[in-house]
Amino acid sequence: MRANLYLPHPIYIDSGEGATLTDIDGNTYIDTCMGFGVCVLGHRHPEIAAAISRISGSGWHFGIHSEEQLPLAQLLQDAIPCAERLLFCNSGSEATGYAMRAARAFTGKEKIGIFDGYWHGMHDYCMVAPTAVDSRERPSGVEISTGIPKAIRDLIVPLPYRNPSAFDIIRANKDELAMVIIEPVQHSNPQREAGAYLKSLLEVCRECNVLFALDEMVTGFRLAYGGGQEYFGITPDFATLGKACGGGLPIGVIAGREDFMRMFLPKPGEQGVFTGxxxxxxPLSMAAGTAAVRYYSEHPEIYARMAAEGDRLTASFNDFAARHNMAVQMSNVGSMFHIYFQSGPVRSSFDIDEKPMERARQAFLMHALNLGVLISGANRYYLSAAHSREVVDRMIDVFQESLALVREDGLF
Structure with missing residues (x-):
């Protein structure tokens, strides 16, 4: 099992329903993974299931365009502030990879600015991460996988998250920097104070003639109907999306301003940006996505309720930890939350150091799992519209009992 999917013992899922998963041994758990952020409406939502069933009755793959594409495209264009035009692909990694290719073509520059704590996919250009080994203010890049060409490192400009020194780095590299990409809220470090920083970053990119991109793979249709753009009141040059807008099926989307998006639509004889x-x-992804996005549009109240439950869960967790002097904390933005086994403020990934408390973290995962709440070692957690107040009440009880058991284990 991959390290970022660490579980205390192997679990193989048989079925999902609402806020729960059931494994092949018949154990049912409250789910906090939610398909890695995909399942905003919970598992097996009836309207999405009906759309998938409808398509499966007439054929689910043709290669040629089908009429299922247009309804989803129109819904996405109405919902996403920057979406003058959009392009479909199959995954988040494809979307960010195509976006980086188009940014280089559009600007004639080759470098991409990436912040620490990011996740923008699994292609080579996203396998160089900023590290603070030399300096927090001026991070260097390090490959996070073997097999990455050394030349890739020279094409990435490492940036420190929520640090104004990033603006100076952008200015210094503006003649070579095609784009800067950032998550409105990092799913590895959800901090609701990010809005002011995003607006300053946009201004600096405009000043330097550098494209500004939001990776809304997780925040799109999760923070709000209009994603992080609506939540923070900011419109990028373009955004990449996926996950929630596919209703649980594979999808990727690039949405942006018209002149940039036309790079994907070359006229005969012109050289454009290749996608394929x-x-x-x-049809399956399009129909499932249409059902999901239409439901988000018709039920905007789900966002306020998910955010309220996320705030309540976080407040209860942190209050319990503080009262019992435990070196652990929870941070959330809306329905996204993260648990850090450490004390002190966390501003960026450079502040995260859970190695001293790794045994405590693993014990917490085990106790929560045994008590009926599934938490993966990925440490990126989500609520859904199916997480009722009663379900969150149970989560609060399980988390508190699990923390108490970690103390009994002698790990706090």
Whole structure:
């Protein structure tokens, strides 16, 4: 099992329903993974299930365009502030990879600015991460996988998250920097104070003629109907999306201003940005996405309720930890939350150091799992519209009991 999917013992899922998962041994858990942020409406939502069933009755892959694409495209264009035009692909990694290719083509520059704590996919250009080994103010890049060409490091400009020195780095590299990409809220470090920083970053990118991109793979249709753009009141040059807008099926989307998006639509004889994929725009993903996004549009109240439950869960967790002098804390933005086994403020990934408390963290995962709440070692957690007040009440009880058991284990 991959390290970022660490579980105290192997679990294989048989089915999902609402806020719960059931494994092949018949154990049912409250789910906090939610398909890594995909399942905003919970598992097996009836309207999405009906859309998938409808398509499966008439064929689910053609290669050629189908009429299922247009309804989803129109819904996305109405919902996403920056979406003058959009392009479908099959995954978040494809979306960010195509976006980086288009940014280089559009600007004639080759470098990409990436912040610490990011996740923008699994292609080579996203496998160089900023590290503070030399300096927090001026991070260097380090490969996070073997097999990455050394030349890739020279094409990445490492940036320190929520640190104004990033603006100076952008200015210093503006003649080579095609774009800067950032998550409105990092799912590895959800901090609700990010809004002011995003607006300053946009201003600096405009000043330097550098494209500004939001990676809304997780925040899109989760923080708000209009994603992080609506939540923070900011409109990028373009955004990449996926996860929630596919209703649980594979999808990627690039949405942006018209002149940039036209790089994907070359006229005959012109050289444009190549994209392609056998399953792009497939009817199953389009129909499931349409059902999901239409539901988000017609039920905007789910966002306020998910945020309220996320705030309540976080407040209860932190109050319990503080009263019992435990070196652990929870941070959330809306329905996204993260648990840090450490004390002190966390502003960026450079502040996160859980190695001293790793045994405590693993014990917490085990106790929560045994008490019926599934938490993966990925440490990126989500609520859904299916997490009722009663479900969150149970989560609060399980988390508190699990923390108490970690103390009994002698790990606090």
């Amino acid at each position: 994929g056998t399953f792009t725009g497939n």
